[in-house]
Amino acid sequence: MASGALACRSRSREVVVYLSIDQVFTEPILRDFERQSGVKVRAVFDTEETKSTGVLNRIIAEARSPQADVFWSGDPVRPQLLVKRGLVRAYLSPEAAAIPPAFKAADGTWTGGAARARLLLVNKTRVKPEEMPRSVRDLADRRWKGQTAIANPLFGTTTMHVAALADAWGDDALKSFLTQLKANGCRIASSNGEVKRLVASGEVAFGLADTDDAAEALHDGAPIEVVYPDQDGMGTLLMPTAVVSLAGPHTEEARRLVDYLLSVPAEQKLVDVAAHIPLRADVKPAAGGKRASEIKTMQIDYAKVAGTMERLQPWLRDWAGL
Amino acid sequence: MAAGLGWALALRRREEPFLLLAAGVVLAAVALVPLMFLGGELGKGDALRHAAHALSAPRTWALFVSSLGFATAVTVLCLAIGLPLGLLLGRADVPLRRVALWLHAFPVFVPPFLLALGWFHVFGRGGLAASTLGARLLFSWPGAVAVLALALTPVVTSLVAVGLQAIDPSLEEAALLVAGPRRTAAGILLPLVRPATALAALVVFSLAFSELGVPMFLRVPVYPGMVFSRLGGVDYAPGEAFALALPLFAVAVGLLLFERRAAGRRSFAVLGLRSREVPDLRLGHWRPVAIVFTAAAALLPVAPLAALVIDAARGHGFSELAQWIGASAWNSLFDALMAATLVLALSVVIGHAAARGRRGGVGLDALAVLAFVTPASVLGVGLIATWNRPSLQGVYGTSAIVALAFAARYGAVGLRTAAVSFSQGSEHYEEAAAIGGARFLRRLGRILVPIHARGLLAAWLLAVVFCLRDLETAVLLYPAGQEPLTVRIFTLEANGPGSVVAALSCVQVAMTAAVLAVGSALLFRRKA
Numbered sequence: 001m002a003s004g005a006l007a008c009r010s011r012s013r014e015v016v017v018y019l020s021i022d023q024v025f026t027e028p029i030l031r032d033f034e035r036q037s038g039v040k041v042r043a044v045f046d047t048e049e050t051k052s053t054g055v056l057n058r059i060i061a062e063a064r065s066p067q068a069d070v071f072w073s074g075d076p077v078r079p080q081l082l083v084k085r086g087l088v089r090a091y092l093s094p095e096a097a098a099i100p101p102a103f104k105a106a107d108g109t110w111t112g113g114a115a116r117a118r119l120l121l122v123n124k125t126r127v128k129p130e131e132m133p134r135s136v137r138d139l140a141d142r143r144w145k146g147q148t149a150i151a152n153p154l155f156g157t158t159t160m161h162v163a164a165l166a167d168a169w170g171d172d173a174l175k176s177f178l179t180q181l182k183a184n185g186c187r188i189a190s191s192n193g194e195v196k197r198l199v200a201s202g203e204v205a206f207g208l209a210d211t212d213d214a215a216e217a218l219h220d221g222a223p224i225e226v227v228y229p230d231q232d233g234m235g236t237l238l239m240p241t242a243v244v245s246l247a248g249p250h251t252e253e254a255r256r257l258v259d260y261l262l263s264v265p266a267e268q269k270l271v272d273v274a275a276h277i278p279l280r281a282d283v284k285p286a287a288g289g290k291r292a293s294e295i296k297t298m299q300i301d302y303a304k305v306a307g308t309m310e311r312l313q314p315w316l317r318d319w320a321g322l
Numbered sequence: 323m324a325a326g327l328g329w330a331l332a333l334r335r336r337e338e339p340f341l342l343l344a345a346g347v348v349l350a351a352v353a354l355v356p357l358m359f360l361g362g363e364l365g366k367g368d369a370l371r372h373a374a375h376a377l378s379a380p381r382t383w384a385l386f387v388s389s390l391g392f393a394t395a396v397t398v399l400c401l402a403i404g405l406p407l408g409l410l411l412g413r414a415d416v417p418l419r420r421v422a423l424w425l426h427a428f429p430v431f432v433p434p435f436l437l438a439l440g441w442f443h444v445f446g447r448g449g450l451a452a453s454t455l456g457a458r459l460l461f462s463w464p465g466a467v468a469v470l471a472l473a474l475t476p477v478v479t480s481l482v483a484v485g486l487q488a489i490d491p492s493l494e495e496a497a498l499l500v501a502g503p504r505r506t507a508a509g510i511l512l513p514l515v516r517p518a519t520a521l522a523a524l525v526v527f528s529l530a531f532s533e534l535g536v537p538m539f540l541r542v543p544v545y546p547g548m549v550f551s552r553l554g555g556v557d558y559a560p561g562e563a564f565a566l567a568l569p570l571f572a573v574a575v576g577l578l579l580f581e582r583r584a585a586g587r588r589s590f591a592v593l594g595l596r597s598r599e600v601p602d603l604r605l606g607h608w609r610p611v612a613i614v615f616t617a618a619a620a621l622l623p624v625a626p627l628a629a630l631v632i633d634a635a636r637g638h639g640f641s642e643l644a645q646w647i648g649a650s651a652w653n654s655l656f657d658a659l660m661a662a663t664l665v666l667a668l669s670v671v672i673g674h675a676a677a678r679g680r681r682g683g684v685g686l687d688a689l690a691v692l693a694f695v696t697p698a699s700v701l702g703v704g705l706i707a708t709w710n711r712p713s714l715q716g717v718y719g720t721s722a723i724v725a726l727a728f729a730a731r732y733g734a735v736g737l738r739t740a741a742v743s744f745s746q747g748s749e750h751y752e753e754a755a756a757i758g759g760a761r762f763l764r765r766l767g768r769i770l771v772p773i774h775a776r777g778l779l780a781a782w783l784l785a786v787v788f789c790l791r792d793l794e795t796a797v798l799l800y801p802a803g804q805e806p807l808t809v810r811i812f813t814l815e816a817n818g819p820g821s822v823v824a825a826l827s828c829v830q831v832a833m834t835a836a837v838l839a840v841g842s843a844l845l846f847r848r849k850a
Contacts, residue, residue: 023813042804044800044805045805046813057703058706061703062706065715067710078556081556159730175397187541188541203446217847320543322385
């Protein structure tokens, strides 16, 4: 009877998680956690068009009475905006010990997990092997006028990417690059998923998207070549996912979920199903995939990028005509 | 005790204004207070300065005017197709009219963004009818107008066709004695169906003006995109978004004035479905042309849906449905039915007051239209600010918040439909009952609702359909773990199996069609 009561109480336990990582990849991991812990997971996922900022702004809008216990973010930059607003409940997970220091906050405000890289998706039927683009700067090359695409930098991971480029090149160089992009007829898609569609269908020759978009296109048999840009220059942008504990009402369950999301099985699953790049040494890369150490990556100060991202917004809105 | 008795007597005498007040309070709580909360954000930090800067920027107004042009073009195109088509499908001797109307109406059942995606599968480079010109046209201003017009034309067609069913047969019979079918259609039927046409124009314009998904996908900058960038971007600025929504007040008032003027002082046609005995209009030698036109209009909008069905079937999406659909279909139905019932309750009271020109009725009518044209993101963030409090978790943490949001956003659809229906009935019945001592609630229950049952059922059905297809309102507010089907389609659309997304879209269409079929059966059951 006591065990029955306990089971009943256990069933009533729940945790609320907001995610900006694709539902198709994360839902199975959340189900695994439910099975293992007996804690019910109630999730809010982002749509492709509002990726990362939709749930982020919902967390901000709900600040008066926080609903979310955990934010599983597609990048570590947006959580900085929550840290700045005092909406994060710092938690140093025991699982964080296995994550390299560059991919976690020392104060436990966020901890990184399997990462994505920003890649050039190239349609092989439209681009000859000897003409393969090698740098994000090729998006603005006149040779490819009207044949390239990026997602709207006001939303999604492209926001972080342009901010990282601004930190690497300086604001003026970034603005000049984006102006050239526009003049070059680069298509501004509503999402990375749409960039993938445009490249896969041959609508454009190549475009900028994420590792998971590339994996999905390859899985669908699209004639895609994947290029890690700027390997002979500043490096490719790597975006670890970030697990953040928030001020929602289920503190204990939130910590259990954070621990699980940073664990080997969860990271391994994300690597396997979404072609993410493992950060933990004890997680194997996906078949044909790479480890972070095998890629020349951009050197990023995530907190600084967050500041740059906010600073660039008014200019980006002007640039996008909004 | 005497004071209590006096209050009860006063309440009985003033039932109508009290009921209107109660309905007004509910509507204000879901539509006005949220906007006021957002307005309060203007007082924080530099929000007012930024808002003033945004509103004084020429590009803001250029985009506003451009969006007005966009919505106008969509509305004109919808009317140009929907009006003659509604006439043909509602009254002419065209074969398989009901089937054609059903097929033609299918696009209304899904969020327009899905249709744009469907058209991409048809005209994109890798599409079923791929061509460079087709792809270029699709991703352009005219392409976006065409996609949205094809998605929304069924609103006009359906309202006109149903409106025609309700015209007093004797008027048409008299006209046919002295004129041919063409002159009867142009001179009698179309003018009589003006209230339904005006309502359809209002609905289409509002939906086209506030649409974000299709223009974003087809890369056409629109004003709601500017508002959304203040709420969906990194620098979350609800106060600025509210300021940018202010010009929409003018749009709402303009729309209402237009509708009143276009509908005319007196109304003849209604959304109720009175029985009719007039034979179909004979088109003579125009019949083959009309058949081709109706066939094209019925089949063309189905093309993107057919592309989705093919996609789902080819990729075994239907067999994987059980794995991905969860409780989302049930969530959709539950939210929509709750919301539509609330809309109906508000529509009976406010719609009646608006139709009879009662004090307050017109103002509440305008408020509902304002909420309809306000971008869903603005309304959603305002609702969060209003309802997300520890003491209101019984509402905010449950499906009730989605139902309230739907009622705010689509209240105008039910309310205007009910108002049009009420405006058809003679006021004399109510006056006679009032002279006989019947109080308002009694008149409502015994006279108004029974007489206008079909019009009110049509209002409820319309509200259900709009709530079922909604994405942009629900996505901001749905309680964790209880997403409706449209949201699930869009969250899975990101790298999810394309065939499953297509199959889920088919479920969305089938579910809405089933609800409409049941609703239609109820409508026609009374007729028998």
